[in-house]
Amino acid sequence: MSTPFIPVRPEVLRPLEPLAGAAPAQPLPLAARIWQTAAVRKGLILVLLAALWEAVARWQDNDLLLPTFWQTARAFAEGLATGELLQRTGLSLAVLVKGYLAGIAGAFVLTTLAVSTQIGRDLLSTLTAMFNPLPAIALLPLALLWFGLGQGSLVFVLVHSVLWPLALNTYAGFQGVPETLRMAGRNYGLTGLRYVLQLLVPAALPSILSGLKIGWAFAWRTLIAAELVFGASSGKGGLGWYIFQNRNELYTDKVFAGLAMVIAIGLAVENLGFHTLERLTVRRWGVQR
Numbered sequence: 001m002s003t004p005f006i007p008v009r010p011e012v013l014r015p016l017e018p019l020a021g022a023a024p025a026q027p028l029p030l031a032a033r034i035w036q037t038a039a040v041r042k043g044l045i046l047v048l049l050a051a052l053w054e055a056v057a058r059w060q061d062n063d064l065l066l067p068t069f070w071q072t073a074r075a076f077a078e079g080l081a082t083g084e085l086l087q088r089t090g091l092s093l094a095v096l097v098k099g100y101l102a103g104i105a106g107a108f109v110l111t112t113l114a115v116s117t118q119i120g121r122d123l124l125s126t127l128t129a130m131f132n133p134l135p136a137i138a139l140l141p142l143a144l145l146w147f148g149l150g151q152g153s154l155v156f157v158l159v160h161s162v163l164w165p166l167a168l169n170t171y172a173g174f175q176g177v178p179e180t181l182r183m184a185g186r187n188y189g190l191t192g193l194r195y196v197l198q199l200l201v202p203a204a205l206p207s208i209l210s211g212l213k214i215g216w217a218f219a220w221r222t223l224i225a226a227e228l229v230f231g232a233s234s235g236k237g238g239l240g241w242y243i244f245q246n247r248n249e250l251y252t253d254k255v256f257a258g259l260a261m262v263i264a265i266g267l268a269v270e271n272l273g274f275h276t277l278e279r280l281t282v283r284r285w286g287v288q289r
Contacts, residue, residue, distance in 0.1 A: 072256040
């Protein structure tokens with residue numbers, strides 16, 4: 001029995017006619033394109049805050065209580081020119097990096113155990129319920145007794161401030177990974193550490209990044225508060241000690257300059273560090289808007 005012949009129509013490409021009444025696409029005006037830039041909008045907010053600060057300080061007219069924005073900017077520039085502000089900031093950041101990385105390592109170990117074994121889950125839930133509500137500043141007396149007046153005490157309180165929020169966020173992200181994705185990973189033979197690193201961590205990366213942000217904020221403010229209480233660490237004072245020392249000497253403009261450096265580092269880490277990491281990972285992968 002012969003196969004019937006089926007004619008094949010040739011493909012024809014027909015251009016679409018423009019919709020009736022549809023206006024041709026026009027580029028946005030220059031002002032609108034500039035306004036769509038996040039850096040411009042954030043910069044405008046900072047300018048408005050600085051203008052408000054200047055107006056309130058001039059209205060109050062008391063440099064000891066509230067210096068003007070320009071006085072603080074001058075003190076900030078002088079601190080950078082002499083190198084004192086940069087030196088104190090460098091000392092604080094060196095301690096911060098040690099405590100932050102140690103906290104990340106501890107959180108990774110706890111969450112890996114929690115997703116692997118039942119005893120690990122019980123351990124994580126018990127420890128976070130015990131220590132997460134405990135303020136890091138409350139551990140300062142113990143840190144002084146155990147590690148003395150030095151970097152060890154500061155690193156200890158930093159690890160405490162980073163470990164628990166990061167572990168909770170990471171574990172919550174692991175718990176939110178879909179079961180179908182878990183089954184696919186097991187079908188590919190992923191087990192143990194490979195299962196965590198190659199499947200759970202990429203899938204839970206938005207929650208992990210949120211935990212890293214929270215841990216960074218906790219660690220940064222804990223470090224400044226600890227330096228205010230500890231004073232100089234090993235004979236070298238950090239940014240918190242710079243603020244405390246100038247407060248004792250009634251250099252309020254330098255106190256505000258130190259606070260401005262704290263804020264500037266926070267903005268830089270958020271916009272240059274975490275924002276870039278999100279853009280290169282979860283936003284590029286379509287996991288997060």
